[in-house]
Amino acid sequence: MKKTDVAIVGASAAGLMAAVTLRKRNPEKSVTVIRHVVKTPVPCGIPYIYGTLKRVEKNIIPDENFIKMGVDIKYMEVNAVDRENKSISFVDGTSLSYDKLILSSGSKPFVPPLPGVDQENVFVIEKDPLKLQKLHTALESAKNVVVVGGGFIGVEMAEQIALMAGKEAMKESRITVSLIEMLPHCLMMACEEEFCIQAENELTKLGVTVKTNSGVKEIAGQGKVTSVRLADGTELETDLVLVSIGAVPNIDLANQCGLSADPRKGILVDEYMQTQDPDILAAGDCASKTSFITGKTSGIRLASVACSEGMIAASNLYDETKRRNLGALGAFATKVGSQSIAAAGLTSKAAADEGIEVVIGEATTPNRHPASLPDCITEMKAKLLFQKDNGKIVGGHILGGESSADMVNAIAVAIQTGATAEELATMQYATHPLLTASPLFYHIMLAAENGAIQLRKAAKQKKLSREAA
Numbered sequence: 001m002k003k004t005d006v007a008i009v010g011a012s013a014a015g016l017m018a019a020v021t022l023r024k025r026n027p028e029k030s031v032t033v034i035r036h037v038v039k040t041p042v043p044c045g046i047p048y049i050y051g052t053l054k055r056v057e058k059n060i061i062p063d064e065n066f067i068k069m070g071v072d073i074k075y076m077e078v079n080a081v082d083r084e085n086k087s088i089s090f091v092d093g094t095s096l097s098y099d100k101l102i103l104s105s106g107s108k109p110f111v112p113p114l115p116g117v118d119q120e121n122v123f124v125i126e127k128d129p130l131k132l133q134k135l136h137t138a139l140e141s142a143k144n145v146v147v148v149g150g151g152f153i154g155v156e157m158a159e160q161i162a163l164m165a166g167k168e169a170m171k172e173s174r175i176t177v178s179l180i181e182m183l184p185h186c187l188m189m190a191c192e193e194e195f196c197i198q199a200e201n202e203l204t205k206l207g208v209t210v211k212t213n214s215g216v217k218e219i220a221g222q223g224k225v226t227s228v229r230l231a232d233g234t235e236l237e238t239d240l241v242l243v244s245i246g247a248v249p250n251i252d253l254a255n256q257c258g259l260s261a262d263p264r265k266g267i268l269v270d271e272y273m274q275t276q277d278p279d280i281l282a283a284g285d286c287a288s289k290t291s292f293i294t295g296k297t298s299g300i301r302l303a304s305v306a307c308s309e310g311m312i313a314a315s316n317l318y319d320e321t322k323r324r325n326l327g328a329l330g331a332f333a334t335k336v337g338s339q340s341i342a343a344a345g346l347t348s349k350a351a352a353d354e355g356i357e358v359v360i361g362e363a364t365t366p367n368r369h370p371a372s373l374p375d376c377i378t379e380m381k382a383k384l385l386f387q388k389d390n391g392k393i394v395g396g397h398i399l400g401g402e403s404s405a406d407m408v409n410a411i412a413v414a415i416q417t418g419a420t421a422e423e424l425a426t427m428q429y430a431t432h433p434l435l436t437a438s439p440l441f442y443h444i445m446l447a448a449e450n451g452a453i454q455l456r457k458a459a460k461q462k463k464l465s466r467e468a469a
């Protein structure tokens with residue numbers, strides 16, 4: 001039987017990050033990363049295969065850099081883990097013994113129990129180049145596409161399918177793309193309502209029909225889909241349905257080897273990414289999560305979270321000083337048409353649902369200075385949520401130019417370090433005429449100052465009421 005010091009099941013965000021971390025920190029340890037797909041697609045790049053890159057092969061994480069670092073990458077399905085003998089076995093009958101095991105087996109698309117969902121031409125997004133190619137081939141001849149689910153994957157897919165069809169075909173309705181979302185708006189789980197509406201407007205401009213507040217009741221057809229029936233009775237003729245309503249943790253191996261796992265939460269891990277087996281850790285979409293803000297179970301499954309967890313798991317294997325996972329924050333960015341939308345932490349709805357009272361500081365200013373500069377977005381908007389009782393930032397939302405993602409990353413750091421409105425208002429930021437807003441009108445600073453003023457007013461009011469009582 002072959003041997004490795006560390007076996008990692010899964011060669012995507014969490015697994016590859018774990019492998020690289022180990023090779024850097026413990027170069028004396030051998031690392032074998034296993035995947036059951038021929039190549040690893042860039043998971044977040046998948047939508048862009050269809051309208052922008054045009055080919056699945058252009059969206060692959062190259063193995064070379066990892067191999068150069070001494071990571072052994074194996075293409076084979078693991079069908080069992082033998083915890084007692086510390087070995088894993090593969091579908092071809094071979095096995096590999098390990099000293100430590102990291103499970104980073106990711107997630108699978110959630111397939112709802114809808115009538116007709118198992119028909120030909122009903123697709124889900126699987127992170128497998130062969131299946132992504134199959135979807136590409138089917139989309140090439142599809143005339144009426146229905147995307148079910150208006151989360152970020154559904155929105156990005158609808159946009160890219162419209163681009164793949166081409167402006168003329170969409171304009172002349174030779175090809176139609178419909179996006180069906182059950183909630184009042186697309187992207188609502190992560191973004192503020194007004195930003196969601198902007199994203200929907202961008203999709204509409206591209207010719208996508210956006211139907212919100214709409215549930216799918218049935219996918220009709222005789223083995224091959226012909227229409228989608230909505231709960232309100234509407235029937236949409238279609239020859240391709242793409243279901244993208246979320247992902248569930250892949251806990252197959254954990255179940256097989258008796259590790260505690262929950263079909264919704266994932267493989268149960270502690271804050272060190274440790275399972276109940278001292279030699280097995282889990283990271284990424286397959287592992288259980290808590291929210292950074294509320295400490296409650298979280299369903300946030302993102303590549304950024306997976307990478308962070310992969311790094312924590314790998315560094316905790318042999319180091320005395322353990323790294324702690326403080327929880328999933330949910331920092332997210334997307335681009336729809338000409339709008340970039342980014343969010344970190346709570347939305348105002350999520351804050352209200354959690355009973356967290358917030359004040360909201362907003363700023364809408366140009367993203368260049370002077371605003372007469374070419375390509376200036378005159379109405380780039382920042383919306384920051386501060387907890388009313390302590391002034392700490394718990395959410396941030398940016399709409400506008402491509403710098404939205406990096407600005408929200410700064411906000412994500414601020415949330416994770418517990419920065420307050422007062423601190424964010426008086427911090428120093430890099431500004432440049434061609435790259436950012438003016439230092440007089442820098443979005444985060446201004447929105448934080450607006451928040452700080454409200455917080456002071458609220459504190460003063462509270463004091464007065466106390467004195468009066």
Ligand SMILES: Cc1cc2nc3c(=O)[nH]c(=O)nc-3n(C[C@H](O)[C@H](O)[C@H](O)COP(=O)(O)OP(=O)(O)OC[C@H]3O[C@@H](n4cnc5c(N)ncnc54)[C@H](O)[C@@H]3O)c2cc1C
Nearest residue numbers: 010011012013014035036043044078106107284285302303
């Ligand atoms: C279309 C799309 C767009 C996305 N966009 C974004 C984005 O913009 N930003 C963002 O942060 N996140 C995004 N995500 C989410 C992100 O892709 C996931 O959070 C991330 O891929 C999780 O990484 P992971 O390593 O935990 O698991 P996965 O990427 O699911 O990888 C799992 C790995 O495990 C392997 N595996 C599983 N079982 C076995 C087995 N039995 N034997 C061998 N190998 C096995 C697989 O082969 C694979 O290598 C997107 C997801 C999708 C589908």
